[in-house]
Amino acid sequence: MTGPTQADAVQADPAPAAPLLELTGIGKNYGHVLALRDVDLVVEAGAISCVLGDNGAGKSTLIKVVAGLHPHDAGSYRISGEEVRLSSPRQALDRGIATVYQDLAVVPLMPVWRNFFLGSELQRGRGATARLDVPAMRATAREALLRMGIDLRDVDQPIGTLSGGERQCTAIARAVHFGAKVLVLDEPTAALGVKQSGVVLKYVASARDQGLGVVLITHNPHHAHLVGDRFLLLKRGRTAGSHTRAEITLEQLTAEMAGGSELAELSHELRRAGVLRSLGERPPDPPGPPGRPA
Amino acid sequence: MTGPDLLAAGEDERLAPRSGVRRLMGRPELGALVGAAAVFLFFAVVTSTFITAGALGTVLYSASTIGIMAVPVALLMIGGEFDLSAGVLVTTAALASSMVSYQFTAVTWVGVAVSLLVTLGIGLFNGWVLTRTRLPSFIVTLGTFLMLTGANLGVTKLVDGTVATKSIADMQGYRSCAWLFAGSFTVGGLTVRATVWWWLGLVLAASWILLRTRFGNWIFAVGGDADAARAVGVPVGRTRIALYLGVGLCAWILGQHLLFSFDTVQSGEGVGNELIYIVAAVIGGCLITGGYGSAAGSALGAAIFGMTSKGIVYAQWDPDWFKFFLGAMLLLATLLNSWVRRRAERG
Amino acid sequence: MRRPLPFAAALAAALLLSGCSSTGGLRAEEAARSSAAAGGGSGVGTPRWTFAMVTHAGSGDSFWDTVRKGSEQAAAKDNITFVYSNDANTANQVQLVQAAVDQKVDGLIVTLAKGDAMKDVLARAEAAGIPVISINSGEQYAAKFGALTHVGQDESTAGKAAGAELRQRGRKNVLCVIHEQGNVGQEQRCNGAKADFGGPLQVLYVNGTDLPDAKAAIAAKLQADPSVDTVLTLSAPLAATALQAVTEAGRAGGSTETDTFDLSSQVVAGLQAGTVGFAVDQQPYLQGYEGVDLLWLYKYNLNVLGGGSPVATGPQILTRKDAPALAQYVARGTR
Numbered sequence: 001m002t003g004p005t006q007a008d009a010v011q012a013d014p015a016p017a018a019p020l021l022e023l024t025g026i027g028k029n030y031g032h033v034l035a036l037r038d039v040d041l042v043v044e045a046g047a048i049s050c051v052l053g054d055n056g057a058g059k060s061t062l063i064k065v066v067a068g069l070h071p072h073d074a075g076s077y078r079i080s081g082e083e084v085r086l087s088s089p090r091q092a093l094d095r096g097i098a099t100v101y102q103d104l105a106v107v108p109l110m111p112v113w114r115n116f117f118l119g120s121e122l123q124r125g126r127g128a129t130a131r132l133d134v135p136a137m138r139a140t141a142r143e144a145l146l147r148m149g150i151d152l153r154d155v156d157q158p159i160g161t162l163s164g165g166e167r168q169c170t171a172i173a174r175a176v177h178f179g180a181k182v183l184v185l186d187e188p189t190a191a192l193g194v195k196q197s198g199v200v201l202k203y204v205a206s207a208r209d210q211g212l213g214v215v216l217i218t219h220n221p222h223h224a225h226l227v228g229d230r231f232l233l234l235k236r237g238r239t240a241g242s243h244t245r246a247e248i249t250l251e252q253l254t255a256e257m258a259g260g261s262e263l264a265e266l267s268h269e270l271r272r273a274g275v276l277r278s279l280g281e282r283p284p285d286p287p288g289p290p291g292r293p294a
Numbered sequence: 295m296t297g298p299d300l301l302a303a304g305e306d307e308r309l310a311p312r313s314g315v316r317r318l319m320g321r322p323e324l325g326a327l328v329g330a331a332a333v334f335l336f337f338a339v340v341t342s343t344f345i346t347a348g349a350l351g352t353v354l355y356s357a358s359t360i361g362i363m364a365v366p367v368a369l370l371m372i373g374g375e376f377d378l379s380a381g382v383l384v385t386t387a388a389l390a391s392s393m394v395s396y397q398f399t400a401v402t403w404v405g406v407a408v409s410l411l412v413t414l415g416i417g418l419f420n421g422w423v424l425t426r427t428r429l430p431s432f433i434v435t436l437g438t439f440l441m442l443t444g445a446n447l448g449v450t451k452l453v454d455g456t457v458a459t460k461s462i463a464d465m466q467g468y469r470s471c472a473w474l475f476a477g478s479f480t481v482g483g484l485t486v487r488a489t490v491w492w493w494l495g496l497v498l499a500a501s502w503i504l505l506r507t508r509f510g511n512w513i514f515a516v517g518g519d520a521d522a523a524r525a526v527g528v529p530v531g532r533t534r535i536a537l538y539l540g541v542g543l544c545a546w547i548l549g550q551h552l553l554f555s556f557d558t559v560q561s562g563e564g565v566g567n568e569l570i571y572i573v574a575a576v577i578g579g580c581l582i583t584g585g586y587g588s589a590a591g592s593a594l595g596a597a598i599f600g601m602t603s604k605g606i607v608y609a610q611w612d613p614d615w616f617k618f619f620l621g622a623m624l625l626l627a628t629l630l631n632s633w634v635r636r637r638a639e640r641g
Numbered sequence: 642m643r644r645p646l647p648f649a650a651a652l653a654a655a656l657l658l659s660g661c662s663s664t665g666g667l668r669a670e671e672a673a674r675s676s677a678a679a680g681g682g683s684g685v686g687t688p689r690w691t692f693a694m695v696t697h698a699g700s701g702d703s704f705w706d707t708v709r710k711g712s713e714q715a716a717a718k719d720n721i722t723f724v725y726s727n728d729a730n731t732a733n734q735v736q737l738v739q740a741a742v743d744q745k746v747d748g749l750i751v752t753l754a755k756g757d758a759m760k761d762v763l764a765r766a767e768a769a770g771i772p773v774i775s776i777n778s779g780e781q782y783a784a785k786f787g788a789l790t791h792v793g794q795d796e797s798t799a800g801k802a803a804g805a806e807l808r809q810r811g812r813k814n815v816l817c818v819i820h821e822q823g824n825v826g827q828e829q830r831c832n833g834a835k836a837d838f839g840g841p842l843q844v845l846y847v848n849g850t851d852l853p854d855a856k857a858a859i860a861a862k863l864q865a866d867p868s869v870d871t872v873l874t875l876s877a878p879l880a881a882t883a884l885q886a887v888t889e890a891g892r893a894g895g896s897t898e899t900d901t902f903d904l905s906s907q908v909v910a911g912l913q914a915g916t917v918g919f920a921v922d923q924q925p926y927l928q929g930y931e932g933v934d935l936l937w938l939y940k941y942n943l944n945v946l947g948g949g950s951p952v953a954t955g956p957q958i959l960t961r962k963d964a965p966a967l968a969q970y971v972a973r974g975t976r
Contacts, residue, residue: 090527105525107518109585110511118515119526121508131506348743356736447822457825461757552732556758560731562822567730603733606726607740610691613726614700 018081019044020182020213021066021097027074028061035061036237038075042230043182043213048204050224051217052257053234059217062234063186066215067099068092098180100171102187108160112152113141115159116174140177148173148203165196169203176207183207184215189223198270201227221257225250226270233257322579322587325630326594329577329623333598337605344608347483357600358489361593362548363567364574365496366540368592369504371575373537374517374584375431377420379438380541381567386442387413387549388559389450392459395467402467402554410546416442417542421535443565450561463557475547476555489551493593496544500589513537518585573620574599577627598623684718687941690747691722692933695737696777697754699729703974704876704903704925708777710975711929712750719937731755738762748772748936753779753786754826760786774936776928778826780951789945792931794923794955796826799902800833802956803873803921807838807900810918812871815842816862820849820879827875830902834873843869852882859886863897871898871918877905884916904959909971912964923955926975 021043028036036058043049053059064070065077068086077084079095086092092099099105106115114137122133122140141155150169152162159167168188175183185204189197205227208214218224224231231248233241233256241256337344344353363380370377377383390412395405416438424434451457462468478487504510512533515523524530553559576582577598578591599620606616694712698705709725716723724746726737734755739762741749749766753759753775763786766773775788783791807815815838817831835842845862847855863869863886872883880901887897898918901908903925911917931952938944946952959967970976 089525093527099525101525105519105522107515107522107585109518109581110514114511114514118511118523119528121511123508130508131502132508132511134506343744346743349740352736352739352743355739356733359732359736457822457828458756463757555761556731556735556755557760558757560755560758562824563730604736604740607724607737608744610722610724613728613737617700 018078020080021215022078022081023062023066023072023075024078025075026062026065026072026077028065028070029073034237036065036072039232039234039237039239040242041066041215041232043215044229045181045213046208046211047229048208048214048216048227049230049232050228051215051232051234052219052221052224052253053240054219054257056236057234058237059219059234060186061237063099063184063215063217066092066182066184067097096179096181097184098175098178098182099184100168100175100186100188102190106159106167106171109158111156112145112159112162112170113138113155116141116144116155116170116177120178144173144177145170148176148206163196164192165199168192168196168200172200172203172207176210176212180212182213182215184217186217187219188216189218189220194270197223219257221253222250222270225253323591323594324579325627326578326591326598329627330594330598330601333601333605337601337609341605341608341610344605348485349604349608351485351487353597353600353604354490355485355487355600356604357593357597358487358493359548359551360567360570360574360599361493361596362489362496362544362551363541363571364578364592364596365493365500365589366537366544367568367571368575368578368580368587368589368595369500369513369540370537371572371580371582372504372517372584372587373513373534374520375424375534375537376435376572377538377541378432378435378568379416379420379442380435380545380571381569382439382442382446382564383413383416383542383545384549384552384567385446385559385561385564386416387546388553389446389459389549389561391550392462392553392559393450393453395462395465396460397453399465402462402465402471404467405462406471406550409549410543413542413546413549414539415542417538417540417545418535420541421531421538424538425531425534439568443562446561446564450559457561459559459561461557462553468554471550472554475550475553489548492547492551493596496547497589497593504589509533509536514585516584570599573624577624579627582628595627685720685937685941687720687937689720689722690937690940691724691744692716692748692750692936693724693726693741693744693746694750694776694929694932695734695741696725696727696752697729697731697734698727698752700727703878703905707925707974707976708929711926711931712933713929714926714975715930715933715937719934721933721937723933731758735759735762739765742766742769742771745769746771748774748940750774750776750932750936751788752777753782753788753791755779756782763787772936772939774932774939776932777925783951784949789939790935790947790949791951792928792935792954793951794953795951796829797833798953799921799923799956800830800835801837802833802958803830803900803902803919804834804837804839804842806919806921806958807834807871807873808840810898812838812898812918813840814866814868815840815871815873816859816866816869817842817844817873818855818859818875818879818883819844819846820855820875822846830875831873842873847879849876849879852878855879856882856886856889859883860889863887863890863892870896871900874899874901875903877901877903877908877920880911880917880920881905881907884911887916904967904971904976906968906971909964909968912959912961913968915961919958919960921955922957922959922976924957924976925954927954 019042023041026036026039039062041049051059051062065072068089068091071085071087117137122137123130124133125131138155142152145152148169150166150173159170188200192200201223204214204216216224216228229245231243231253343349363384367377367380387409391405391409394400394408395402420435420438424431447457450459454460474488476488478485504513512523512528515528516530516533520530574595575587575592578595580587580591602619603616606613696705705727712723728734728737735758738751742765749771751759751773756779763773767787773788775783775791777793778796780791780793780795817834819827819831821827831844847858849855859872874880874883880899883899887893887899899916900918902921904920904922908917908920912920935946967976
């Protein structure tokens with residue numbers, strides 16, 4: 001596989017003319033079921049677009065369209081201004097769209113470094129002598145994880161032995177390393193506890209700070225409001241609201257979502273844990289160099 | 295430790311490097327290695343014949359005829375699939391080679407080449423049907439197994455008039471083929487058959503592919519979690535098809551060996567061997583659910599099989615008990631493996 | 642050619658372990674062994690030789706159990722350590738023979754059902770100076786591969802004997818049941834029967850490892866073709882199955898007759914009751930017994946029975962009048 005190299009990510013234009021992703025009036029049917037109808041989504045470099053909605057609202061369908069698993073049936077899908085119709089995840093990957101699914105797309109029994117490079121293995125030699133560059137892959141995997149703030153002394157351990165948060169972060173680090181321009185995260189905090197959710201959100205912010213556009217799918221308005229720049233609310237496959245960060249407060253966002261009041265506690269928890277110091281009150285403009293959280 | 299201070303202190307222990315012992319415990323071959331050593335020592339002590347050169351040659355040969363097929367079957371199992379047609383495919387390979395050579399009065403090499411095309415074709419068919427239909431490989435290859443069992447008998451009877459092929463021992467090219475597939479040489483009384491070299495070569499090649507190539511990485515990934523592999527761009531379908539082609543290739547090698555060491559082929563044979571190959575792979579540490587295992591382990595599994603089957607003869611025991619021992623070993627090996635997996639997956 | 646019986650492996654093992662109360666052969670052997678150990682000897686003055694027998698039998702086959710009993714009896718008499726092994730798979734049988742050669746046994750008894758495959762390994766036995774006797778099937782290969790002699794039954798001859806008997810009995814339409822598709826010996830039996838019977842004889846293939854299925858197949862054929870008045874089976878367990886199939890097809894008590902190769906207590910009971918017309922016996926006990934005894938004679942005195950020509954143990958046609966005398970021997974598992 002010839003995925004973009006890490007250099008591409010660093011050199012990625014921080015302010016392209018067109019948004020990285022622009023979906024307009026997207027519709028998707030499964031047989032006679034309308035899974036998605038007339039949905040707009042914009043993703044810009046160095047910004048996080050949150051997609052919110054309850055179960056069955058169409059979040060997964062939208063992700064599948066963005067990630068190339070299913071082609072859309074209506075509307076237009078533009079990547080950096082170019083109209084596309086993706087029919088395989090490979091096509092999306094080649095265009096710099098990396099998706100981290102809920103199940104993380106990691107193979108539990110395989111070592112961390114093998115998982116990290118899965119599908120984009122480094123090789124030495126050509127033709128029949130082509131072989132994995134194991135030392136380089138080990139070193140690179142450890143380094144890339146370190147850059148995201150994950151310190152694994154042993155990248156040979158099966159990834160299944162890592163905690164949920166660590167696995168999530170490894171998957172994000174993988175996407176960032178392979179030069180993703182757009183990171184699509186499917187419910188990254190759904191299965192995690194409060195502290196681990198905080199860690200993951202921090203890495204999401206870290207990816208954003210490195211200039212990536214992020215699509216964050218969640219049903220948790222608190223998590224969304226902590227890091228999001230744009231908010232798209234879905235209900236039964238349709239747009240129920242679309243806001244920029246300036247237009248909406250957490251309370252309004254929560255109110256628009258059905259029942260989320262008990263999550264207010266989480267906000268306090270996060271605040272106490274110190275995540276908000278670095279996440280909540282960030283500068284209005286995306287910073288140029290990758291910001292390392294303290 | 296530069297990790298975020300948010301990580302709970304309890305996670306330090308997980309980040310600690312694993313000790314050498316635990317690393318060894320994580321190897322899929324461990325169970326088989328211990329088992330093979332135990333079986334070897336046992337028969338070396340119990341019988342006087344077992345550690346003579348002649349007996350070792352026979353045991354090695356016996357192991358190699360299982361091991362040659364256990365290698366691709368192990369790879370396939372690591373890739374998360376089964377091939378129940380592997381046993382009769384060997385017979386098909388031998389039959390195809392023999393009949394083509396005889397019926398067209400061709401140099402035996404022609405039959406050998408056609409046979410390779412046939413086995414690769416069947417492997418391709420298995421893999422392709424599996425990929426296209428997404429049926430479980432158990433069902434797909436069970437179908438191929440039954441079809442091949444019938445076709446082996448039917449075609450042989452149609453072509454040769456009997457259920458065994460005619461001898462090709464007097465045909466041109468036979469000697470060179472026999473040298474390559476069924477030859478042997480003797481070093482210090484130890485007779486090493488050609489299959490042993492084929493076997494060793496296959497184990498080394500498969501180990502290299504598994505551990506040091508991109509394709510090997512894909513095999514683990516496809517067996518460990520096919521959806522995850524697909525999501526990161528691994529060509530899951532092509533990987534599976536390639537694994538079935540591997541089974542075809544090795545069935546071809548073993549089929550040619552059977553033909554050129556016995557001159558004729560009984561068309562009804564091979565049934566049941568597919569399970570023996572799977573047993574060897576499982577004893578060798580392959581998980582039945584895929585994603586874990588090794589080629590070297592399959593070789594150890596085949597060696598255990600060879601040592602046990604012949605050791606019982608050297609010990610002059612009642613061979614009726616052979617399957618009992620085999621079953622007990624399979625159970626022990628599987629228990630050990632599942633314990634290892636639980637330990638590895640614990641997270 | 643013999644067929645594997647669908648007995649569960651556990652059952653086979655249990656039978657071997659416990660030994661039926663009526664197995665005089667085993668008891669006699671044990672008695673002989675203990676007397677040999679006590680210094681009484683086994684009646685011969687030769688040293689204790691080791692003979693190995695390697696057959697192409699599947700596991701748990703009563704036919705081969707009878708062969709083994711014969712061998713064990715002879716071994717006990719001749720002061721022989723008798724080692725038996727078997728595998729239905731050609732390559733595995735060859736490896737077992739090789740293992741016996743590795744052990745430098747004093748004599749080797751093999752079946753040559755798979756013919757050519759045995760050539761190389763028997764040459765190695767010859768090179769190692771091990772005398773070989775072949776039994777059961779593979780008569781045509783025996784001399785070629787250097788066997789001293791062959792003890793068994795020629796399958797074509799046996800088939801022809803059955804065919805002649807069928808004709809003599811005035812059977813009209815025969816169904817020959819092959820229960821091991823791909824077994825040359827079974828084909829030879831049916832072909833031989835067809836040749837000497839002269840009348841219509843059809844072949845039915847059934848699965849010998851699944852007797853209920855075989856029963857259903859035979860019954861269906863009988864129902865579909867009323868003109869079939871004789872079922873010829875090629876083994877004793879299949880004869881018992883065919884008898885049930887005849888009942889199932891509603892032909893019991895009529896003129897439909899089952900004939901078979903080989904004996905079992907059910908076959909003998911059938912002979913007595915008249916449901917089985919005749920049985921073609923090849924005397925498996927004798928094959929096992931003579932295999933060991935002829936090897937002993939060769940080792941002791943360089944005797945070769947038949948001067949190297951095959952020694953026939955069959956076909957022997959057994960009918961109703963033979964049944965009463967046979968019953969007790971069949972019951973103890975030596976016929």
